[in-house]
Amino acid sequence: MIKAAPTAVEAASAVWVAVFNLAIGLGALVGGLVVDAFSLHAMLIFAGVLLTRRRNHRRAGSA
Numbered sequence: 001m002i003k004a005a006p007t008a009v010e011a012a013s014a015v016w017v018a019v020f021n022l023a024i025g026l027g028a029l030v031g032g033l034v035v036d037a038f039s040l041h042a043m044l045i046f047a048g049v050l051l052t053r054r055r056n057h058r059r060a061g062s063a
Contacts (some may be wrong), residue, residue: 005012034043 031043031047033044
């Protein structure tokens with residue numbers, strides 16, 4: 001992102017940090033909702049399924 005906006009490095013950095021924090025917040029929200037609705041065990045299974053799907057997707061040649 002910094003390379004895409006070489007004249008606005010501060011703004012690009014701020015957007016990068018904001019997106020990173022948003023991703024952390026959304027992950028915490030989804031994890032909390034899964035734990036509240038089901039259980040901690042279900043959240044761990046959900047995370048394992050997501051990680052396995054991502055790994056298999058990468059092996060297929062997609063990124």
